[in-house]
Amino acid sequence: MTEARLVEDLLAFIAAGEADEEAFNRMALAVFAHQFETNAPYRRFATQRARTLRTVKSWRDVPAVPISAFKDLTLSGRPPEECPHVFMTSGTTKGVRGKSHHPTLAVYDRSMTVNFRRRFMGDFERLRMGILFPTEQAMPNSSLAHYLALARSEFGTADSRYFVSDAGLDVDGAVEELSRAEATGEPYALLGASFSVVHLMDALAERGRRFALPAGSRILDTGGFKGQSREMAAEEFYGRLSAAFGVPRRLCINMYGMTELSTQFYDDGNEACPSVKSGPHWIRSRVINPLTGQEVPRGSTGVLVHHDLAHFNCASAILTEDAGVEVEGGFQLLGRADGADAKGCSMAVEDFLKAARAP
Amino acid sequence: MERAGHLPGLSADAVDWRTLTFRRGAETLDVAVPVLTEAQIAEVATRVRTNARACLKNRTVAEIAAVIDRAVARLLDRNGPWRQKAERLLPLVTGYDAEMVRLGLTGYLKTFRGPELRKFLAEDFANPAVLDDFQPMPKGGFARAFGPELLLHVWAGNVPGLPLWSLISGLLVKAGTVGKLPSAEPLFAGWFAQILAEIDPELAGCIAIVWWRGGDETTERAWLARADTVVAYGGNDALEAIRARVPVTARFLPYGHKISFAMVARSALDAAKAGAVARQAAYDVARYDQQGCYSPQTVFVERGGRVSPREFAGYLAHELDAIGSKFPRRSLSMAEAGSVASWRNAEETKGFADPSRALLGDPAGSWAVAYTDAADGLLPCGLNRTVTVVAVDRLADAVPGLAPYRAFLQTVGIAAAPEELFALAGALGAVGVTRLCALGRMTAPEAGWHHDGRFNLLDLVTMTEIEGSAERAADAFAPYTD
Numbered sequence: 001m002t003e004a005r006l007v008e009d010l011l012a013f014i015a016a017g018e019a020d021e022e023a024f025n026r027m028a029l030a031v032f033a034h035q036f037e038t039n040a041p042y043r044r045f046a047t048q049r050a051r052t053l054r055t056v057k058s059w060r061d062v063p064a065v066p067i068s069a070f071k072d073l074t075l076s077g078r079p080p081e082e083c084p085h086v087f088m089t090s091g092t093t094k095g096v097r098g099k100s101h102h103p104t105l106a107v108y109d110r111s112m113t114v115n116f117r118r119r120f121m122g123d124f125e126r127l128r129m130g131i132l133f134p135t136e137q138a139m140p141n142s143s144l145a146h147y148l149a150l151a152r153s154e155f156g157t158a159d160s161r162y163f164v165s166d167a168g169l170d171v172d173g174a175v176e177e178l179s180r181a182e183a184t185g186e187p188y189a190l191l192g193a194s195f196s197v198v199h200l201m202d203a204l205a206e207r208g209r210r211f212a213l214p215a216g217s218r219i220l221d222t223g224g225f226k227g228q229s230r231e232m233a234a235e236e237f238y239g240r241l242s243a244a245f246g247v248p249r250r251l252c253i254n255m256y257g258m259t260e261l262s263t264q265f266y267d268d269g270n271e272a273c274p275s276v277k278s279g280p281h282w283i284r285s286r287v288i289n290p291l292t293g294q295e296v297p298r299g300s301t302g303v304l305v306h307h308d309l310a311h312f313n314c315a316s317a318i319l320t321e322d323a324g325v326e327v328e329g330g331f332q333l334l335g336r337a338d339g340a341d342a343k344g345c346s347m348a349v350e351d352f353l354k355a356a357r358a359p
Numbered sequence: 360m361e362r363a364g365h366l367p368g369l370s371a372d373a374v375d376w377r378t379l380t381f382r383r384g385a386e387t388l389d390v391a392v393p394v395l396t397e398a399q400i401a402e403v404a405t406r407v408r409t410n411a412r413a414c415l416k417n418r419t420v421a422e423i424a425a426v427i428d429r430a431v432a433r434l435l436d437r438n439g440p441w442r443q444k445a446e447r448l449l450p451l452v453t454g455y456d457a458e459m460v461r462l463g464l465t466g467y468l469k470t471f472r473g474p475e476l477r478k479f480l481a482e483d484f485a486n487p488a489v490l491d492d493f494q495p496m497p498k499g500g501f502a503r504a505f506g507p508e509l510l511l512h513v514w515a516g517n518v519p520g521l522p523l524w525s526l527i528s529g530l531l532v533k534a535g536t537v538g539k540l541p542s543a544e545p546l547f548a549g550w551f552a553q554i555l556a557e558i559d560p561e562l563a564g565c566i567a568i569v570w571w572r573g574g575d576e577t578t579e580r581a582w583l584a585r586a587d588t589v590v591a592y593g594g595n596d597a598l599e600a601i602r603a604r605v606p607v608t609a610r611f612l613p614y615g616h617k618i619s620f621a622m623v624a625r626s627a628l629d630a631a632k633a634g635a636v637a638r639q640a641a642y643d644v645a646r647y648d649q650q651g652c653y654s655p656q657t658v659f660v661e662r663g664g665r666v667s668p669r670e671f672a673g674y675l676a677h678e679l680d681a682i683g684s685k686f687p688r689r690s691l692s693m694a695e696a697g698s699v700a701s702w703r704n705a706e707e708t709k710g711f712a713d714p715s716r717a718l719l720g721d722p723a724g725s726w727a728v729a730y731t732d733a734a735d736g737l738l739p740c741g742l743n744r745t746v747t748v749v750a751v752d753r754l755a756d757a758v759p760g761l762a763p764y765r766a767f768l769q770t771v772g773i774a775a776a777p778e779e780l781f782a783l784a785g786a787l788g789a790v791g792v793t794r795l796c797a798l799g800r801m802t803a804p805e806a807g808w809h810h811d812g813r814f815n816l817l818d819l820v821t822m823t824e825i826e827g828s829a830e831r832a833a834d835a836f837a838p839y840t841d
């Protein structure tokens with residue numbers, strides 16, 4: 001199947017609105033076949049695990065690539081130089097960034113918009129937005145920058161704006177916008193990286209400012225804290241968030257996405273933490289024991305594997321480093337599944353690398 | 360419910376207890392750990408100090424060692440109640456295989472018998488009597504060594520019995536002792552104090568074994584403020600946090616996390632010897648599932664022997680598999696499994712780019728050996744029985760690459776001929792390695808080991824010197840003076 005045909009099929013699959021096990025399976029096998037044929041490193045990876053076009057019969061058999069592999073391998077069906085869009089992870093302890101190549105963003109963008117409308121916009125066609133993240137121009141390799149730019153262009157009003165630039169967080173601008181929303185009663189949407197939201201809340205607390213945003217206003221945060229601002233437990237974070245902006249916790253929505261995916265997960269607000277995350281019909285998740293690759297019994301903690309049909313050019317099945325548990329209606333995220341607290345006095349990888357880089 | 364700690368002079372009813380629950384499969388153990396108020400902390404600290412002044416300082420070091428010896432003997436007695444309790448509960452608390460714990464305890468405790476304690480003393484003091492009384496000094500005059508009145512140990516980790524090392528060191532220098540139990544193994548140190556209390560209640564009154572939640576700044580400060588000397592174990596972040604709270608007048612002795620490795624020379628790689636060498640190396644990897652600072656994470660193997668480094672990796676894999684069926688690895692938390700998996704995944708991925716690399720492992724993930732031809736140098740593995748075999752032309756070639764990690768190097772388990780051993784030892788010592796031992800012995804340091812190259816006892820004491828001038832001047836004031 002050609003790439004163009006696959007893209008067409010995927011767009012139709014998304015448009016179909018739902019997919020049963022059989023339909024998902026059929027599409028997943030087509031995507032796997034495409035990746036196996038066009039993506040040499042992925043083919044080697046799959047073959048090593050004895051997963052070939054002949055042996056893979058179900059989407060569950062498709063071998064999941066550990067996200068760390070995106071740092072070492074070029075996982076792209078099309079030669080990288082033919083891919084105008086490259087999303088990169090934000091750097092890691094090892095200083096190597098994982099890359100996802102996109103020959104076209106048609107599927108990525110459709111995946112994002114269809115899902116975003118359903119999970120974040122409620123009954124609104126457009127909302128006035130404030131974005132707590134740099135622009136796409138400032139961060140051309142950030143999938144989150146692209147995601148937020150898309151949110152603004154497709155779902156934001158014309159006067160939606162960014163509050164993060166080279167100069168840092170524009171607290172004055174945010175205060176002005178939020179005050180305006182309060183005064184006019186026009187529902188407002190605040191979107192951005194979780195750590196920027198923490199910065200803004202800290203800045204507002206310093207000024208003693210609180211807002212009561214109009215009914216229908218909502219907040220989207222994503223990404224966790226990545227050491228960029230002080231860690232906050234989810235419970236405390238959403239409690240503060242709701243209090244600082246006057247937005248009910250059911251409209252404080254967390255998006256869980258990754259550079260190595262073309263589809264995002266959302267919760268239905270954070271009245272209770274940890275919230276339940278779920279994705280649309282073109283992505284499915286499994287919870288496995290990372291050592292054996294076997295699915296853990298439902299309700300047990302394991303590591304998340306996502307199978308995202310929209311990530312057609314790279315590897316649609318990925319093994320994350322996120323711990324999770326399957327629950328009714330989706331899964332709960334339980335933090336990262338590595339960097340275990342050292343039990344003894346033996347040095348662990350992260351500490352070692354950190355120590356080795358210290359001056 | 361097992362009660363942890365040892366609180367001289369405080370009745371159990373007067374103390375708040377918190378429960379730590381340990382689960383292994385169907386078995387559960389609740390351990391109650393003491394949570395002291397600030398007033399109780401002050402009370403216990405004062406009592407330990409006063410008791411130490413009254414009791415320990417008036418005992419000879421030989422008398423103290425004799426009591427320790429009797430306590431250790433009780434723990435070595437397999438029919439004794441303490442030993443049976445330890446064999447039953449430590450595997451449950453730490454998750455380590457019961458047989459591994461049993462063997463490990465015996466090997467470890469043996470290093471604290473009477474004659475071994477004399478080795479500890481002799482390692483640090485040319486004349487251990489200096490701990491009892493003023494002794495003549497070569498430069499003239501006299502000197503006596505005094506241990507701290509209050510020595511605080513902040514222990515960490517789950518390797519069974521590890522706190523004993525510094526606890527006994529402190530007692531040998533007659534220090535009033537407060538030890539903070541590690542949450543991962545909160546039993547052993549308290550048991551030892553309780554055994555001492557059975558044998559010699561007066562001496563046990565100089566020891567308190569306490570607990571606080573890691574990161575409980577208020578409690579930690581309260582203890583630190585009262586200590587003369589602080590010995591602390593843990594990662595550098597934890598140690599840094601403690602150091603910031605230690606009074607500037609107190610001595611701070613940190614023991615950070617370390618990395619160790621093994622070296623196999625071609626002289627050990629003939630068909631007759633390589634198997635045994637691999638078995639010993641595998642034992643070092645498997646013991647305590649690599650949680651110890653002395654556990655090897657990399658094995659440098661020299662090319663040019665009858666058995667190639669690649670073949671040696673195969674031997675090592677075979678031995679790890681065999682050990683695994685005898686002493687299964689403890690079951691891992693999801694976070695630990697994640698660490699092992701991400702290490703394995705990364706090694707496997709590197710193999711796609713570089714076919715000289717290989718990853719040997721069992722499908723259940725209970726051990727793994729990575730092999731590389733590349734000049735990779737020292738790299739931490741995923742722990743829990745994972746190790747990298749790095750092929751080198753000459754073992755000495757591996758040494759320069761170690762230099763950046765000077766502050767973190769500890770033990771090298773080595774299989775090499777005598778001349779090679781001494782030649783390498785010089786180079787390794789120069790880059791920061793502090794201990795060389797035989798393969799198979801990495802996780803069992805000998806009595807009197809200078810932990811991280813430091814002096815177990817000497818670091819704890821201060822010397823009080825009577826200078827020659829005082830002695831000579833005193834003559835003038837003697838009743839018999841002319």
